[in-house]
Amino acid sequence: MALTELQERNERLFYKFLIDNVEELLPIVYTPTVGEACQKFGSIFRRPQGLFISLKDKGKILDVLKNWPERNIQVIVVTDGERILGLGDLGCQGMGIPVGKLALYSALGGVRPSACLPVTIDVGTNNEKLLNDEFYIGLRQKRATGQEYSELLHEFMSAVKQNYGENVLVQFEDFANHNAFKLLAKYRDSHLVFNDDIQGTASVVLAGLVSAQKLTNSPLAEHTFLFLGAGEAGTGIAELIALYISKQMNASVEESRKKIWLVDSKGLIVNSRKDSLQDFKKPWAHEHEPVKDLLGAIKAINPTVLIGSAGIGRAFTKEVIEAMSSTNERPLIMALSNPTTQSECTAEEAYTWSKGRAIFASGSPFDPVEYEGNVFVSTQANNAYIFPGLGLGLVISGAIRVHDDMLLAAAEALAGQVSKENYDKGMIYPSFSSIRKISAHIAANVATKAYELGLAGRLPRPKDIVKCAESSMYSPTYRLYR
Numbered sequence: 001m002a003l004t005e006l007q008e009r010n011e012r013l014f015y016k017f018l019i020d021n022v023e024e025l026l027p028i029v030y031t032p033t034v035g036e037a038c039q040k041f042g043s044i045f046r047r048p049q050g051l052f053i054s055l056k057d058k059g060k061i062l063d064v065l066k067n068w069p070e071r072n073i074q075v076i077v078v079t080d081g082e083r084i085l086g087l088g089d090l091g092c093q094g095m096g097i098p099v100g101k102l103a104l105y106s107a108l109g110g111v112r113p114s115a116c117l118p119v120t121i122d123v124g125t126n127n128e129k130l131l132n133d134e135f136y137i138g139l140r141q142k143r144a145t146g147q148e149y150s151e152l153l154h155e156f157m158s159a160v161k162q163n164y165g166e167n168v169l170v171q172f173e174d175f176a177n178h179n180a181f182k183l184l185a186k187y188r189d190s191h192l193v194f195n196d197d198i199q200g201t202a203s204v205v206l207a208g209l210v211s212a213q214k215l216t217n218s219p220l221a222e223h224t225f226l227f228l229g230a231g232e233a234g235t236g237i238a239e240l241i242a243l244y245i246s247k248q249m250n251a252s253v254e255e256s257r258k259k260i261w262l263v264d265s266k267g268l269i270v271n272s273r274k275d276s277l278q279d280f281k282k283p284w285a286h287e288h289e290p291v292k293d294l295l296g297a298i299k300a301i302n303p304t305v306l307i308g309s310a311g312i313g314r315a316f317t318k319e320v321i322e323a324m325s326s327t328n329e330r331p332l333i334m335a336l337s338n339p340t341t342q343s344e345c346t347a348e349e350a351y352t353w354s355k356g357r358a359i360f361a362s363g364s365p366f367d368p369v370e371y372e373g374n375v376f377v378s379t380q381a382n383n384a385y386i387f388p389g390l391g392l393g394l395v396i397s398g399a400i401r402v403h404d405d406m407l408l409a410a411a412e413a414l415a416g417q418v419s420k421e422n423y424d425k426g427m428i429y430p431s432f433s434s435i436r437k438i439s440a441h442i443a444a445n446v447a448t449k450a451y452e453l454g455l456a457g458r459l460p461r462p463k464d465i466v467k468c469a470e471s472s473m474y475s476p477t478y479r480l481y482r
């Protein structure tokens, strides 16, 4: 609340403070505290941040956008609040997420704050507690679905393009998966859009896996991957890993998928379940007898990499970590779910139960852990490493579409920033303290890809793209008055 007040009162000072103390403040502006702020949003509400667009604005969304005081918008983060972190449907209290993500766009990626627009689309909520909460600030009705929902979203997407042009980036954030995959498929060929939970997460996790090869001493193609959770994050990551391996091995994506397995709420995804699976799960339905739970799947599949993306806190039990450690010298374990309460295990649990052998990263931060005289520093496998740099790269190249090769390029840039000093501490990501430099490299790789693919609208192509990215970054300094 104090930081929000500061952001309102003196934006430049807020960003100076955030940039200079990024590791300390990220857990407040972002996960886990942003999750708590969303849960308590109605009762801690002071002044509105961001733009709320509700079902009642149908037919007038363009006018609503025109009410926003800034004209030159480059990045919009939009949610409908139905899957906020691993906390479920928080209705329009989810506004904390677009606001928080865009603060990171400016602090971590150097996109000007005035060019950032947080949007929450209020189509109601199915959260009974909120509907009965006198401080709830949104529409008191069940969520609109079907045609009513898609018409509102379509009007929004059309109004965005009409008002801000072809180059405005729209980042879909924390939609429930039944809408997220459809929205991405519908708009990815006509608008500059990406889904952070599906694609940004995929890129950050791939970066961690690529970088971890230095610690496991085995190439990704030789690994076997098991996911707990087969939604946006799980299947998004799985697909990018398969794409990466297929390019490395000169093999088909179908072939590369065979070493990637996913468990959902009904157990291991196998061929006999195919008819009842949502489309995004179907590519992962491999031939295998049914397996009911995660521990059973670990024993049946023998994974080298275990990734948690189910939003189920403490699902990686002692037995799970021990099973991973019994067959792997260096089990690679990622507990991606946010906020901390939903993390599949803590860093302490991962290191203790694996007897200090796990390579561990998590979506929300954990303090370093001392185990038998050694200090283990885990890092955050969080899309916050990717989207600020990815967005900056799209902005500086004037890109008109997001292509999967840009996600690969972003992952490679991030993995390339991990130093020997990081590896020596057990880290598979670089420290957030150098995030602006990291973002400039990610932006440069993404922009380079945009130029290569003919998707860049800003010509001519700069000679030194890293320098171009660095010099385009917003910096919160006061002007000199004479």
Ligand SMILES: NC(=O)C1=CN([C@@H]2O[C@H](COP(=O)(O)OP(=O)(O)OC[C@H]3O[C@@H](n4cnc5c(N)ncnc54)[C@H](OP(=O)(O)O)[C@@H]3O)[C@@H](O)[C@H]2O)C=CC1
Pocket: 083, 084, 085, 086, 087, 176, 177, 196, 197, 198, 201, 204, 228, 229, 230, 231, 232, 233, 234, 263, 264, 265, 266, 308, 309, 310, 311, 312, 336, 337, 338, 339, 342, 362, 363, 364, 381, 382, 383, 384
């Ligand atoms: N670290 C990071 O950068 C990111 C982390 N996340 C985190 O990942 C989590 C999931 O997000 P997302 O993928 O978008 O969510 P989704 O709702 O799309 O997917 C959740 C998946 O978990 C499965 N699941 C739920 N309960 C269980 C259970 N008891 N056992 C096994 N599987 C279960 C669901 O199964 P079913 O399909 O059968 O319902 C579904 O496949 C969230 O906590 C989110 O915070 C997300 C994006 C980025």
Ligand SMILES: CC(=O)C(=O)O
Pocket: 084, 085, 086, 174, 196, 197, 337, 338, 363, 382, 383, 384
């Ligand atoms: C990090 C993020 O995007 C999520 O947990 O949804």
Ligand SMILES: [Mg+2]
Pocket: 085, 173, 174, 196, 197
């Ligand atoms: Mg998210």
